[in-house]
Amino acid sequence: MVHKKTGLDWDNYRYFLAVARATSIRSAAIKLGVSHSTLIRKLDTLESSLDTRLFNKIGQKLVLTSAGEEVFEGANELEESVQGISRIVSGRDSDLSGIVRVSMPEIFALQPVLFDLTRFNQQFPKIKLVIDLSYAKADLGRREADIAIRLTNEQPLDLVGRMVGQLKMGAYATQEHVDTFNPQSLDSKSKMIGWGPPQTWAPRHGLDHLDAVGFFDSIPLQIEFAKQGVGVASLPCMIANDVPELVMIGDSMEMADIWVLYHSDLRHMSRVRAVRDFIFNELKDSVPTT
Numbered sequence: 001m002v003h004k005k006t007g008l009d010w011d012n013y014r015y016f017l018a019v020a021r022a023t024s025i026r027s028a029a030i031k032l033g034v035s036h037s038t039l040i041r042k043l044d045t046l047e048s049s050l051d052t053r054l055f056n057k058i059g060q061k062l063v064l065t066s067a068g069e070e071v072f073e074g075a076n077e078l079e080e081s082v083q084g085i086s087r088i089v090s091g092r093d094s095d096l097s098g099i100v101r102v103s104m105p106e107i108f109a110l111q112p113v114l115f116d117l118t119r120f121n122q123q124f125p126k127i128k129l130v131i132d133l134s135y136a137k138a139d140l141g142r143r144e145a146d147i148a149i150r151l152t153n154e155q156p157l158d159l160v161g162r163m164v165g166q167l168k169m170g171a172y173a174t175q176e177h178v179d180t181f182n183p184q185s186l187d188s189k190s191k192m193i194g195w196g197p198p199q200t201w202a203p204r205h206g207l208d209h210l211d212a213v214g215f216f217d218s219i220p221l222q223i224e225f226a227k228q229g230v231g232v233a234s235l236p237c238m239i240a241n242d243v244p245e246l247v248m249i250g251d252s253m254e255m256a257d258i259w260v261l262y263h264s265d266l267r268h269m270s271r272v273r274a275v276r277d278f279i280f281n282e283l284k285d286s287v288p289t290t
Helices: 010-022 025-032 036-050 066-091 117-123 175-181 219-227 270-286
Strands: 055-058 061-064 098-104 127-133 147-152 159-174 191-194 211-215 232-236 246-263
Touching: 010 025, 010 036, 010 061, 010 066, 025 036, 061 066, 098 270, 117 127, 117 270, 127 270, 147 270, 159 175, 159 219, 159 270, 175 246, 191 219, 219 232, 219 246, 232 246, 246 270
Parallel strands: 098 127, 098 147, 191 211, 191 232
Antiparallel strands: 055 061, 147 246, 159 232, 159 246
16 A cells, blocks of 8 residues: 555544444544544545545445555554554553543442442542443453453453453342242243343243243343332342342352453553452452352
């Protein structure tokens, strides 16, 4: 790939990558936090410098041209180099101040698992946390987050971290529901409060004979419905064990390991280590061992 101009503006390629991945100007602008006009101007500048068209519009999507695909491959390599430099430079920081971005599933932000923010601020008054609650895996290599709490049975090879423990799930209902419907009986009229899409849902905890009353991808909603006596909910033990209205039916089951992860290039950044250790210790106290 030969440039008509000798200057290489990484910003132009960064915007180009965002559009290529999002396949639309609108989505890329939202992700980057810039205006449509700024993004279009950056793309125009890049196409002018390369003297080639990078995108074709097909329907509502922007699709890479053959030249655009070549630029995309080179821009990805450039991005890895830029981010690698950024991580190395950031990793030299020894000051307990600044922003630390943490990505975690919603489950870890629910009481009583939420860590003590007051105590954190007392220990690290100059560190500002940015918490992204999402079940999507943040790309730590691209600095979408500095630390990620993940549910996985395999530690990613490009990351380092510590395993907190295991996520255990159990079947929970009110004692009245258990006494009335006896969910473990094969002829029970009880119902499961389902997760996920109906076409792929399957009951757990040896309750295969139960049908679903509905599908609700929210732990707080599942808990509320179970407390109402609607049916049996499959819930994380570290949360449901502290709901006084609910009892566990049968034994718990191991679902995944809980990891606190970060990129190896940030292992010397003091504020990342401080946040990592604080979260690890808080979660370790919250995750039941049985």
